[in-house]
Amino acid sequence: MTATHSLAAEDLTLAYGERTVIEGLDLLVPPGRITAVVGANACGKSTLLRSMSRLLAPRSGRVLLDGKAVHRLPAKELARTLGLLPQSPIAPEGITVADLVGRGRHPHQRVFSRWSKEDDAAVAAALDATETTPLADRAVDELSGGQRQRVWIAMALAQQTDLLLLDEPTTFLDVAHQIEVLDLLTDLNRTRGTTIVMVLHDLNLAARYADHLVALSGGQIHAAGTPEDVLTEECVRAVFGLDSQVIVDPTSGKPLMLPMGRHHTAPRADVLQSTSGS
């Protein structure tokens, strides 16, 4: 299961009715890596993700999967290569974890085909990978937020796609569960080579977990590249209109953004110096 699929946007313009959200955007998703998309509220991050998974047809331009326009591909064929976890999926009342994860097998099944051994194996592996096997018979609405998010990711895993798009997979989770989910996605990327594209709110977590960072602003890509190249004080000012200091994260060696508001921001040069030097 090596991820050699290429995903790219070409001169992409996206709009809801009259309102243009993304204009003339070019993007290349590095295969087999983790890409994080960041940007201010309503800058078009989710819209871009929706379009890359063919939920939204482009006004102009194309989204290309292996050189073919995704909006022309048969729906199920696309769904066997590219999976999407939207921000707020709906769990039917009373559905069990195993049943929900099993629904990830939809693109692999035909109208008359029966549940197969492969389906069983895929579901079992997905539950195992997300450590939700003990929850298999529980109802999804009884679970905690962190458990539920792991179950949704298990469903996406059962779909067995080489590309996985996630829209804010850490929303509504406390910090420990955010790390748990991002670690899980990293495992997935390293062991299966799954290409991951995710929209993240938290710049610092994005910088820590992504190989490739994309900063959106005003419907365009403001900067794209390694976290070190993208997460700079200038970039944060341009994209978010926020003053900040960017230092080296002593835990990961990646850039760490410290926001500066109007209060509580008297800089202590000596502390910052010693931290960034370590």
Place this chain on the structure above:
Amino acid sequence: MTSVLATPAPDAAVVRRPGPVRFLWLLVVVGLLVALMALSVAVGSRGVGWSDILAALGGSTDNIGQAAVTKRIPRTVLAVVVGAALGLSGAVMQGVTRNPLADPGVLGINMGASLAVVAGIAWFGLFSATSIVWTAIVGAGVAAVFVYAVGSLGRGGATPLKLALAGAATSAALTSFITAVALPRGDIVENVVSWEIGGVGGATFDGIGTVAPFLLLGLVVSLLSARSLNSLALGDELAAGLGERVALARGVAALGSVLLCGAATAVAGPIGFVGLVVPHLCRLLVGVDHRWLLPFSAIAGACLLTGADVLGRIVARPTELDVGILTAIIGAPFFIAIVRRQKVREL
């Protein structure tokens, strides 16, 4: 969270669905249906001895008791067929709209079929049974599209309560229209009134034969939509991400549902609440997987309508209570209970 990803399928058995439980329930409801069918043939406003019942089942109509039983056979078949159609139609409608209150009666779709039929009889002199079925289905379809469009207006799209309100308002308006059309026509008004309440009393095998192809088509389309409905239940975005063509899947399933309730209304009048009550009960028994839920709703719908019909013959002896009145008596409190529940949310 270690790299256990590489070792697949450690415990496939762990995630197996509770098939035996569902299978047991299947036996129970099928058994119940058979028992109710037997009751429906045996019980009526006229008491008939067992020997005459058996003779009548054998085709004999020698005395008045045997003749009464002979009339009960098509009536039982019709109750089963219409009940199954309404139960299944309601389950599909709830899946398509992700709305726990969806039901051919609540959403005003039966009334759309009724108005079309009444107007057809009054104005265009509709006569043949087939043309009545077609008219009912078209009326049901128009009402379904209209109610869904009205319910989707404004913020938040077609929420459960907005859709139910749109259906109730449409239902009320259509009922007035039906009265307005029928009242000036003394020659048809009596037929219209009894047909409007809904009943299976006047069943003939000819009538059943006329709607059978429509019901069969609706049944096949609905059952084939089961897997799509499972995807749609996760939200439109995720369904699309799973490779479902959302609008197409929704349209096909809705077509199946409209065929079923339109044809059922054509032959038995607008019977309410079966499509509302039955899927909820079935969800408690077999869960939310539509591949189980849909066939179950059909069988349980047949049970409910056959049972209601038998009850209607017993409680109002020596006359009969129309089955549409009984399902309303059973269904209305149920409807209120669903609305009052904390989570009136999308399914």
